[in-house]
Amino acid sequence: MSGFLFAVPPLVGHINPTVGVAARLAARGYRVAWACPDPGLVRRLAGARAVVYPCAGIAGVERPPGLRGPEALKFLWERYLVPLADAMAPGVRAAVEEYRPDVVVADQQAFAGALVAERLGLRWATSATTSAEFTDVYEGMPKVAAWLGARLDELRGRIGDPAGGADPRFSPHLVLAFSTPELVGSTARTGEHIHYVGPSIADRPAAADFPWAWLDPGRSKVLVTLGTANADAGGRFLAECVTAVRERADRVQGVLVDPGGTLAERGDDKDVLILPSVPQLPLLERVDAVICHAGHNTVCEALWHGVPLVVAPIRDDQPVVAAQVVDAGAGLRVRFGRVTSARLGEALDTLLNDPAHRTAAARIRTAFRTAGGATAAASHLAGLAAGEA
Structure with missing residues (x-):
């Protein structure tokens, strides 16, 4: 049976x-494996029996919390994406050969x-876990596009086929975009080999210790999360969210995700x-609402459930995804670095009281679930x- 190797x-x-x-x-009988610098993380998410080939990775990349815009993009590429590709390449090649x-x-x-597959003459597909590259994100920034x-x-010269010409971000054979045009917008990149399949939602290990009984059926609930990669930047923002929720405690409860432990917990807090x-x-x-950093996964998972959002993008693709949410009518945008509890509360009140945003979120939910995932x-x-491609 055919085999697939996911390089992540x-x-x-x-x-x-x-x-x-x-x-x-x-489930259809195909062979499946991964190549990743962190096999333990893959097995935690995909199951202990997942076949994972280890690759070298990079460590110790600490991005200044205040870095934004083109400088943040340059830092991401120079300090993370390009070095990661160089580090992973030998392991990916070894995985392919074995x-x-x-x-x-x-x-x-x-x-x-992508580049190892190109060099070895293998068919390859793109797994696009963010839709930011599917819009004219670099329109008006030709120097940035040229630099990228x-x-x-340069990477192709080191680890790919020097004679190749495909952009490693977009396979010429198959691109899987885990979103839909209803969110990405009318300018979404198209092509016969580009398929908008919507979010890929899979069962995850259960968290038996979550206090489900804590949720009050008489109050609206809001989830506040900045994802798994922003613990260093979120202390002030999370504190403002706490204040905004407390000021509405007669009608709102908040669940805040704080992986960095920046906030003091109160065991008896209702x-x-x-x-x-x-x-x-x-x-x-x-x-009933989500406040987040506009990370693509969080946004798509919220909209998969028809939940509107307050988005506060920090960096990378997040401003693009935030703009998609606002343009689709499914949420409101606030400024991560400057927003106050008053502004957060105002945005939250709008989401909870104005049905327009929930209606837009429901429209995207329908599109997501129809796309096939x-x-x-x-x-x-x-x-x-x-x-066939």
């Missing part, structure tokens, strides 16, 4: 979408997967629950392995 960075938001796709492929997949599924930010292209050309992690998917079935992605990959 050691980031939860980039591994999670592949988990559901891999499960669907395995596992012998028919298709390499390369995360859009794990350039090594030069970095990719208004704000502060935890280092939460079972996000089952919790989203019970909340992990099942559709698995079918496209199976077709590529069979030579």
Whole structure:
């Protein structure tokens, strides 16, 4: 049976979408494996039996919390994405040579997967876990686009096929975009090989210790999260969120995710629950609004449940995703670095009291669920392995 090798960075938001796709492929009898610098993380998300080939990674990259805009993008590429590709490449090649997949599924930010596959003449697909690259994000910034292209050309010279010409962010064979045009917008990149499959939602290990009985059925619930990679930047923002929720405690409860332990927890608090992690998917079935950093996974999982958002983008693709949420009518945007509890409360009140945003979120939920998700992605990959692309 055909085999697939998922090349992924050691980031939860980039591994999670592949988990559901891999499960669907395995259920159909296909061989599935991963190449990742953190095999333990893959097995935690995909299951202890997941076949994972280790790759070298990079460590100790600490980004200044205040870095924004083009400087943040440059830092991301120079200090993380390009070094990660160089580090992963030998391990990805070794995995390909040992596992012998028919298709390499390369995360859009794990350039090594695409370039190694290109060098070895293998068919490869792009796993696009953020939709930021599917819009004209660099329109009006030709120097930035040229700079990024030069970095990719240099990478190709080191680990890819020097004669190749494909952008490693966009496979010429198959691109799986885990979103839909209803969120990305009317200018979304299109092509016969680009498929908007919507979010890949898969079961995750249960969190039996979450205090479900704490949730008050008589009050609206709001989830506040900044994802898994922003613990260093969120102390002030989370504190403002706590204040905004407490000022509405007669009608609102808040669940705040604080992995960095920046806030003091109160065990008897009936208004704000502060935890280092939460079972996000089952919790989203019970909340009425989400306040977040506009991370693509969090946004898509909220909208999968029809929950509107207050988005406060910090860096990277988050401003683009935040703009998509606002343009789609499914949420409101605030400034991460300057927002006050008063402004957060005002935005939260609007989401909870004005049905327009919830109606827009419900429209995107319908589009997401119609797109097919992990099942559709698995079918496209199976077709590529069979030579249909």
